[in-house]
Amino acid sequence: MDAVSGPTRTVAVVINPTKFDDLAGQKAAVAGFARQAGWAEPVWWETDRADSGVSAAQSALAETPDLVCAMGGDGTVRAVASVLRGTAVPFGLLPGGTGNLFARNLGIPVDSPADALEIAFFGQNRAIDVGLATFDDGIERVFVVMGGVGLDADIMAQTDDGLKKRMGWGAYVVAGGATMFREGFGVNLSVDGSDSETHECLMVLACNCSSVVANIELATGALLDDGRLDLVLLRPNIVAGWVGVAIDLAARIRNGAGSLQQVSGRESRFELDRPVRAEIDGDPLGETRSGSFRVDPGALIMRLPVPATFSSVRNRPAGPPTS
Incomplete structure (x- = not known):
């Protein structure tokens, strides 16, 4: 970390507040992880019933972050994916719903927030289809x-x-x-x-x-x-x-x-x-x-575990380190 200018890497988090009983605690955990990792304080965008997160994701993308994370269920993930599709911005998953089907297929833990954070911030970038x-x-x-x-x-x-x-x-x-x-x-x-x-x-x-x-x-x-x-x-x-x-x-x-x-x-x-x-x-x-x-x-750049779960993606060499 640069002691003069401070952290430069930024993360925007699109969160569905209805999925978490302790919303403040969840945000504090993510912010604490970001600080320890040498990243800037996360920027938060909450979803609403009107569009399930599309507007929040568009606002997040407008911040030109180094990483966008979805913190919620499959509906939130789909909304963010629809906005990040075709961009080069990596997409990290912080599961918080009931099904979390996408996260499960990608090998991202749905019951370990700490492991999901580790993958989102330090995992490998892989292009997947939508x-x-x-x-x-x-x-x-x-x-x-x-x-x-x-x-x-x-x-x-x-x-x-x-x-x-x-x-x-x-x-x-x-x-x-x-x-x-x-x-x-x-x-x-x-x-x-x-x-x-x-x-x-x-x-x-x-x-x-x-x-x-x-x-x-x-x-x-x-x-x-x-x-x-x-x-x-x-x-x-x-x-x-x-x-x-x-x-x-x-x-x-x-x-x-x-x-x-x-x-x-x-x-x-x-x-x-x-x-x-x-x-x-x-x-x-x-x-x-x-x-x-x-x-x-190949329209969506996902942050995946290292190594990736090859039952979900093709067995090919990973890209260069992301951190």
């Missing part, structure tokens, strides 16, 4: 974990926030029990310009990474930096039912012979035979009858 989803309203939205229509969106829409705080993942199980017997819908699907194929589905999910709920690998082999999205189709299975789905998950069967089918590509387009609820990164968006998913390769 997904882009467009539905009937024509708005293109960023997602970092998943975007989809059908069963997943129904579960997210019916999950009680209060129950999430008390039960964690169990709240999704409760919501899933109320939606698992919904009837399917017809999907006309084209991937990377291929001829459209018709499917009967309960869910169409575009995955940017392999695990989209708990630690279940739904999109087998999906990577965050392979320049592709993996579409997982859940089809009605009258004979085997949900037991068959569980078997297919455990056996990693994704060839269409069972309940699950998986296909990889850069862009997909779909038409549905009726309106179906949509979601991105766990946020329900209402119903849609058409849409598209596409990948924006």
Whole structure:
């Protein structure tokens, strides 16, 4: 540290205040870590219900920081990612939500704030992909974990926030029990310009990474930096039912012979035979009858553990030290 000019590296933190019981204590912990690391005092931007953090992230970016961190759940992470997409500013995660799916896929601890801080400030920079989803309203939205229509969106829409705080993942199980017997819908699907194929589905999910709920690998082999999205189709299975789905998950069967089918590509387009609820990164968006998913390769610079979790990103040499 320069004794005359003081710390020069800056961090802006976008925080969702509703995720923390002791907000002042959380901010003090981050500020203390920054001081010990020789960084300037963090600049804080709080999210609000109006935009879940987009305005806060834009304000944070306007400060031209050396690092932007998201301190909250998956909604906060997605909002910040949508602003940092395409910039060279590193993005650090300080998990504070219930699911923290993105952090889990990146190997960032969700139950150790000190370790998450260490990774955010001193981890390696890695470029990863983001997904882009467009539905009937024509708005293109960023997602970092998943975007989809059908069963997943129904579960997210019916999950009680209060129950999430008390039960964690169990709240999704409760919501899933109320939606698992919904009837399917017809999907006309084209991937990377291929001829459209018709499917009967309960869910169409575009995955940017392999695990989209708990630690279940739904999109087998999906990577965050392979320049592709993996579409997982859940089809009605009258004979085997949900037991068959569980078997297919455990056996990693994704060839269409069972309940699950998986296909990889850069862009997909779909038409549905009726309106179906949509979601991105766990946020329900209402119903849609058409849409598209596409990948924006290497659009987000993430701070990852050293070494990176290679089950989530390709095994390639890390970049130069960040500190």
